[in-house]
Amino acid sequence: MDDVDLLVIGGGINGTGIARDASGRGLRVLLCEQHDLAAHTSSASSKLIHGGLRYLEQGELGLVRKALGEREVVRRQAPYLVRPLRFVLPWEPHLRPRWMLRVGLWLYDHLGPRSPAFPASRALDLQRDPLGPWLSPDLRQAFSYADAQVDDARLVVLNALDAAQRGAQVHVRSRCIELRPVQGRWQAVLDSADGQRHVTARAIANAAGPWAGGLLEQMEARSGSPALRLVQGSHIVLRRSWPDDSACLLQQPDGRVVFLLPFAHDHLLVGTTDTDYRGDPARCSVLPSEVSYLCAAANRYLREPITPQDVVWQFAGVRPLLADPDPRAAKLSRDYRLRLQSSPAPALHVLGGKLTTYRVLAEEALDLLRPALPQMGPAWTAGGDPLQGSDWGDAAQARSRLQALAPWLPVEIAQRWAEAYGSRSATLLRGVRGMDDLGEDFGGGLHACEVAFLRDHEWAWDAEDVLWRRSKLGLRLDAAQVARLQAWMRDRISFPWNGL
Numbered sequence: 001m002d003d004v005d006l007l008v009i010g011g012g013i014n015g016t017g018i019a020r021d022a023s024g025r026g027l028r029v030l031l032c033e034q035h036d037l038a039a040h041t042s043s044a045s046s047k048l049i050h051g052g053l054r055y056l057e058q059g060e061l062g063l064v065r066k067a068l069g070e071r072e073v074v075r076r077q078a079p080y081l082v083r084p085l086r087f088v089l090p091w092e093p094h095l096r097p098r099w100m101l102r103v104g105l106w107l108y109d110h111l112g113p114r115s116p117a118f119p120a121s122r123a124l125d126l127q128r129d130p131l132g133p134w135l136s137p138d139l140r141q142a143f144s145y146a147d148a149q150v151d152d153a154r155l156v157v158l159n160a161l162d163a164a165q166r167g168a169q170v171h172v173r174s175r176c177i178e179l180r181p182v183q184g185r186w187q188a189v190l191d192s193a194d195g196q197r198h199v200t201a202r203a204i205a206n207a208a209g210p211w212a213g214g215l216l217e218q219m220e221a222r223s224g225s226p227a228l229r230l231v232q233g234s235h236i237v238l239r240r241s242w243p244d245d246s247a248c249l250l251q252q253p254d255g256r257v258v259f260l261l262p263f264a265h266d267h268l269l270v271g272t273t274d275t276d277y278r279g280d281p282a283r284c285s286v287l288p289s290e291v292s293y294l295c296a297a298a299n300r301y302l303r304e305p306i307t308p309q310d311v312v313w314q315f316a317g318v319r320p321l322l323a324d325p326d327p328r329a330a331k332l333s334r335d336y337r338l339r340l341q342s343s344p345a346p347a348l349h350v351l352g353g354k355l356t357t358y359r360v361l362a363e364e365a366l367d368l369l370r371p372a373l374p375q376m377g378p379a380w381t382a383g384g385d386p387l388q389g390s391d392w393g394d395a396a397q398a399r400s401r402l403q404a405l406a407p408w409l410p411v412e413i414a415q416r417w418a419e420a421y422g423s424r425s426a427t428l429l430r431g432v433r434g435m436d437d438l439g440e441d442f443g444g445g446l447h448a449c450e451v452a453f454l455r456d457h458e459w460a461w462d463a464e465d466v467l468w469r470r471s472k473l474g475l476r477l478d479a480a481q482v483a484r485l486q487a488w489m490r491d492r493i494s495f496p497w498n499g500l
Contacts, residue, residue, distance in 0.1 A: 001198040001199065001200055002030060002169070002197065002198070002199045002200070003028075003199075003200045004027075004028045004029060004030045004169075004199060004200070004201050004202075005022075005027040005028045005029065005201070005202050005203065005373055005375075005376075006018075006019075006022050006027050006028070006029050006030075006201060006202070006203050006204070006205060006369070006373065007029075007030050007031075007032070007176075007186065007188055007199055007201035007203075007204045007205070008022070008029060008030070008031040008032070008204075008205045008207060009031075009032055009176050009204065009205070009206055009207060009208050009215065010031075010033060010206070010207035010208040010209055010211075010212070010350075011031060011032075011033025011035075011036070011037040011038070011039070011156070011160065011170075011172060012033075012037075012038055012040065012041055012042035012156060012207065012209050013038070013042040013152070013155065013156050013159070013355055013358040014207040014209070014350050014353055014358050014361055014362065015031060015033070015205070015207035015208075016031065016037065016156050016157075016159035016160045016163060017159050017358040017359055017361065017362035018205045018207055018350075018361075018362040018365055018366065019031040019159070019160070019163035019168045019170070020159045020160075020162045020163040020166070020168075020362070020381070021359075021362040021363060021365075021366050021379075021380075021381050022163075022168070022205075022362075022366055022376070023162075023163045023166035023167050023168040024162075024166050024377070024380050024381065024384065025366060025376040025377040025378070025379075025380065026375065026376060026377045027373060027375075027376050028167070029163065029167070029168040029169070030168065030169040030171065030199060030201070031160070031163065031168060031169065031170050031171065032171045032174045032175070032176055032188075032190050033170075033171070033172050033173070033174065034173070034174070034175035034176070035172070035173060035282070036172055036173070036459070036460075036461065036464075036465050036469060037153070037156050037157055037160055037170075037172060037459055037469070038152065038153040038156035038157070038469055039282075039469070040209060040210070040281060040282060040317055040318065041209045041210060041281075041317045041318060041319060041320070042152055042153065042156050042209070042317075042355070043152055043153040043156070043315075043317070043468070043469050044233065044235070044315050044316060044317020044318075045152045045233075045317065045355050046233075046235065046259055046261065046269070046271050046272055047149055047150055047151065047152050047261065047263075047269070048147060048148070048149060048150070048259075048261075048355070048356070049070075049071050049074050049075065049082050049147065049148040049149070049150050049355065049356050050067065050071060050147035050148065050356060051064045051065075051067040051068035051071060051108060051111065051112060051147070051356070052064055052067055052354070052356075053087075053089075053104065053105075053108055053145065053147075053249065054249075054257050056104050056107055056108065057104070060335060061107075061111065062335075063335045063357075064107075064108070064111055064112075065111045065112060066357055066360060067112075067354070067356045067357050068108070068111050068112020068113070069112050069113060069360075070356050070357050070359060070360055071112065071118070071147065071148060071356060072112070072113055072115055072117070072118070073359060073360075073382060074148075074150075074155075074356065074359060075117060075148055076386065077359075077381075077384075077386045077387050077390065078150075078155065078158060078386065078387045078389075078390055078422075079386075079390055079393055079394040079395075079422075080389060080390060080392065080393070080394055080395045080397075080398045080418060080419060080422035081150055081151060081154055081155060081158065081387075081389075081395075081419070081420075081422070082148050082149075082150045082155075083148060083149050083150070083394075083395065084117045084118060084146060084147075084148050085146070085147060085148055085149045085245070085246070085247050085261075085262075086144055086145075086146060086245055086246050086247070087144065087145050087146065087147055087246075087247045087248070087249055088124065088129070088131050088142050088143075088144050088246055088247070088248050088249070089101065089105075089142055089143045089144070089145070089248070089249045089251075090126065090135065090139045090141075090142045090248070090250065090251075090301055091141045091142055091143065092139075092251065095251045095252075095253070096251060098141075101143055102143075105121035105143055105145055106121070108121065108145060109121055109145070117146070117148075118146040118147070118148075119146050120145075120146075121143055121144060121145040121146075122143070122144055123141070123142075123143055124141070124142040124143060124144050125140070125141065126139050126140055126141065126142050127140060129142070130243060130246070131243055131246045131248070133303065134242065134243070134302065134303060134304075135248075135301055135302065135303055136300075136301055136302065136303055137303065139301065147247075149247070149261065149262075150355070151419075151420070151472075152355055153468075153469040153470070154420060154469075154470070155355070157458050157459075157469075157470065158387040158388055158389070159358075159387070160459070161387075161388050161457070161458070162385075162387055162388060165388070170459065171190060171192070171197070172459045172461070173192050173193065173461065174190045174191070174192040174197070175190065175191050175192070176188055176189070176190055176191075177189050177190070177191045177196075179204070179218070179219060181344035181345040182200075182345075184344070184345050184346075185200055185201060185202055185345055186200070186201045186202075186203070186204050186345050186347070187199070187200055188200075188201065188204075202346065202372060202373060203345070203346040203347060203348070203369055203372045203373055204219070204345075204346070204347040204348070205347075205348050205350070205365060205369070206219070206347060206348065206349040206350060207350045209281070209318075209320050210228070210230050210281035210318040210319070210320045211281065212227075212228065212320060212349060212350060212351060213227045213228035213320065213351070215349070216339065216349045216351070219341065219347055219349075220341060227322075227323060227337075227339070227349075227351050228320045228321065228322065228323055228351055228352070229276070229320075229321050229322070229323045230276070230277040230278070230281065230318050230319070230320060230321075231274050231275065231276060231277060231318070231319045231321050232273065232274075232275045232276075232277040232284050232316055232317070232318055232319075233271065233272040233273055233274060233275075233316065233317055233318075233319055234271065234272060234273045234275075234286040234287065234290040234291075234294070234314065234315070234316040235269055235270065235271030235272055235286075235294075235314065235315055235316075236269075236270050236271070236286070236291055236294050236295070236311045236313075236314045237263055237264075237267050237268070237269050237270075237311065237312055237313040237314065237315075237475070238267060238268045238270070238306055238310045238311055238312060239266060239267050239268075239310075239312050239475075240266075240267065240268040240306070240310070241266065242260070242262050242267075242268045243262065244262045244265060245262075246262070247259060247260060247261045247262065248260040248301065250297060250298065250300065250301050252297050252300075256274070256297075258270065258271065258272070258294060258297040258298065259271055259272070260298060260301075260302075263472075264472045264475055265415075267312070267475060268306075270294045270295075270297070270298050270306075271294065273290045273293060273294065275287070275290065277318050281318035284316045284317065284318050285316055286314040286315065286316045288308070290316075291308045291311060291314065292308060295307060295308055312475065313474070313475060320351065320352060320353075321352055322335065322336075322337055322351060322352045335352060335353075335354075336350065336351060336352040336353035336354075336357070336361055337351045337352055338350060338351070338361070338364055338365055338368055339351060340368050340369075342372075346369065346371075346372035346373075348365050348368055348369050350365065359381050359382070360382075362381070363379050363381060363382070366379070367379065388422075388424055389421050389422025389423050389424040389425075390422055390423070391422075391423050392418075392422050392423040395415075395418050395419045395422075396418075398418035398419075398422045398423065398425070399414055399415055399418035399419075401418075401423070402414050402417060402418050402425045402426075405425075405426060405429065406429055406432070408434050408435060409435075410445065412445055413445045416445060416471070417450075420470075420471060427453070427457070428449065428450060428453045432449060437449065438450070439452075440488065442477065442481050442484060442485045442488070443476060443477045443478070443481040444473045444475075444476030444477050444481075445473070445476070446466070446471070446473050446476075446477070446485070448488065451466060451485065451488065451489065452492075454466055454470045455489065455492070455493055458470055460489075461489070461493060462486060462489055462490075462493075463482055463485045463486040463489060466485065466489070467482065467485070
């Protein structure tokens with residue numbers, strides 16, 4: 001039986017962030033995730049590290065201030081993964097008056113810390129702006145502001161890697177099937193393909209995302225109004241030319257906003273929707289009505305319209321938002337609530353939250369658990385060590401270092417590796433002297449050497465893990481290539497696989 005200080009349930013951004021923080025404070029940590037890391041909500045976001053400009057209109061100044069502060073912290077800790085991006089907000093007088101947008105952007109500029117990476121907002125003339133040719137010629141005025149883009153699933157993996165490096169046990173495809181309090185501690189049973197594992201924990205962090213509300217009710221043995229309201233957010237991806245340095249925030253007649261975001265260098269990401277969801281969060285899927293809504297939302301602004309037939313990939317995730325009687329899902333708070341449980345044994349429940357604020361959420365969660373775990377060290381992540389791969393700098397710097405190390409590596413692979421792995425690319429290249437040493441080519445620049453690296457160092461179990469969470473190469477491979485990759489992995493992976 002494993003005896004740990006903290007059992008973290010959930011391998012999304014909040015769970016891995018808590019595991020990382022706790023391990024760095026000297027706690028014995030075990031994290032269990034029923035599927036893959038970032039398998040659900042944390043890989044189905046809009047891929048943004050941002051304050052949330054639209055939350056100002058809902059009066060959530062505290063959330064925006066906190067998120068803007070974290071935007072800089074997260075960028076500093078993973079400079080090759082977090083990319084500052086210019087956001088363009090076209091102005092249409094019938095939707096919001098110009099003065100309202102100016103006031104909102106002024107607040108956005110001043111609520112958080114300023115840095116060269118995130119310049120102040122300004123007015124734009126779309127007839128002269130480089131983004132103008134992609135937008136409707138009827139649009140003439142706009143504003144720009146700065147935020148950042150990130151590969152959400154890779155950020156989760158980096159936090160899990162850091163936690164493991166500091167001593168945490170990370171168990172993927174390991175479902176908690178039983179929890180019971182025994183003499184002030186928790187006894188858990190974790191079930192996986194290689195059998196059951198019994199764990200005793202002094203405290204539990206419930207970071208199960210959309211499953212957290214149900215787990216809270218089970219652990220507190222209570223019933224009543226649900227703590228969470230589940231909302232589905234869907235995105236579509238199109239293969240379309242789009243400037244890599246700009247995104248758009250598009251106002252909609254229904255009061256919502258939709259993002260147009262550069263994606264995978266030659267694709268366009270459009271999202272998101274807000275639809276109440278009931279059912280198993282693992283089984284959500286994009287609705288045809290959502291695809292139509294997103295196409296129509298984009299077409300109000302694009303010069304060349306898009307259609308559902310242009311969509312090459314679509315994904316949906318269930319966001320666990322704080323329950324509220326407001327019937328409009330888009331109006332629900334993106335803030336989080338941390339609920340501390342003392343009896344019958346210590347537990348901390350994470351309710352709600354957003355990608356950008358995961359680090360400070362983890363810090364606050366551990367601070368709340370200190371009475372149950374008094375031996376833990378002080379908070380450290382705000383100014384602590386950067387995440388793995390960051391010592392080569394941002395993606396451009398990492399690419400330059402990688403090309404100097406392996407000048408024979410094709411530019412497309414060097415760029416993708418620099419953006420995904422940073423300086424960890426050097427580990428990937430150990431024993432590799434040329435293209436022949438990269439092994440079997442599965443297509444899209446994916447070789448056996450990289451797949452083995454993801455299997456051995458990033459908990460990748462099957463083709464979906466590799467193609468859609470560790471990378472976005474699912475956009476590049478055809479069905480036959482995917483089948484070949486899946487067969488290669490099936491022949492080379494067997495349970496148990498929970499280490500580094």
